[in-house]
Amino acid sequence: DTGVSQNPRHKITKRGQNVTFRCDPISEHNRLYWYRQTLGQGPEFLTYFQNEAQLEKSRLLSDRFSAERPKGSFSTLEIQRTEQGDSAMYLCASKLAGNNEQFFGPGTRLTVL
Amino acid sequence: AQKITQTQPGMFVQEKEAVTLDCTYDTSDQSYGLFWYKQPSSGEMIFLIYQGSYDEQNATEGRYSLNFQKARKSANLVISASQLGDSAMYFCAMREGRTSYDKVIFGPGTSLSVIP
Numbered sequence: 001d002t003g004v005s006q007n008p009r010h011k012i013t014k015r016g017q018n019v020t021f022r023c024d025p026i027s028e029h030n031r032l033y034w035y036r037q038t039l040g041q042g043p044e045f046l047t048y049f050q051n052e053a054q055l056e057k058s059r060l061l062s063d064r065f066s067a068e069r070p071k072g073s074f075s076t077l078e079i080q081r082t083e084q085g086d087s088a089m090y091l092c093a094s095k096l097a098g099n100n101e102q103f104f105g106p107g108t109r110l111t112v113l
Numbered sequence: 114a115q116k117i118t119q120t121q122p123g124m125f126v127q128e129k130e131a132v133t134l135d136c137t138y139d140t141s142d143q144s145y146g147l148f149w150y151k152q153p154s155s156g157e158m159i160f161l162i163y164q165g166s167y168d169e170q171n172a173t174e175g176r177y178s179l180n181f182q183k184a185r186k187s188a189n190l191v192i193s194a195s196q197l198g199d200s201a202m203y204f205c206a207m208r209e210g211r212t213s214y215d216k217v218i219f220g221p222g223t224s225l226s227v228i229p
Contacts, residue, residue, distance in 0.1 A: 031215060035219075041222070042117075042204045042206070042219030043158070043219045045217065045218065048216070089156065091158065093158070095215075097215075100208075101148075101163065102160070102217065103160070104150075104157060104158035104159075105157075106155075106156060106157050107156050109156075
């Protein structure tokens with residue numbers, strides 16, 4: 001399968017714990033995006049990378065959130081000291097710069113108890 | 114202010130009929146792009162169609178067409194010959210500015226149910 005993959009698909013954690021999600025983009029794609037989607041809403045932009053450089057961060061991305069793409073390939077999104085309001089689907093997408101379509105992964109559903 | 118408005122939270126359509134999903138957007142940029150994505154109950158986001166602000170022709174992709182009315186700032190999705198598999202959430206989205214500036218903003222979505 002050469003699509004965008006995300007792991008884990010589901011994560012249940014207790015409030016206050018740290019969690020880390022991984023996204024593996026389509027191999028030749030140099031841009032990678034993270035979105036958060038809550039129930040009944042459209043995806044909200046969090047951040048994006050071109051290669052290893054993080055080009056923009058949303059104001060939604062509080063200091064408890066950090067994203068990396070160390071070698072310009074896979075990316076990780078870490079949430080520290082999780083809160084119940086962090087419960088959501090976290091979506092990753094990738095594309096080639098200059099192309100229009102973003103290809104989305106299946107998402108990681110986070111539940112914070 | 115909402116950048117993308119989708120005023121129809123839910124829509125029903127009879128199988129084999131056509132349906133129009135509404136989308137209006139707000140931008141002061143001259144260069145922008147508009148997208149429609151489908152999200153079935155399984156959760157994955159599926160790209161359907163793209164329209165650039167300078168494209169003179171309305172975009173079409175198979176049974177999907179985008180009715181782009183620039184002066185009205187609307188980008189409605191038309192699905193012809195609806196199929197049961199079209200039942201899903203549909204999101205309108207916009208990229209402001211040049212292709213190199215890549216933040217995409219999504220609307221709240223419209224839930225489409227196709228009735229046999």
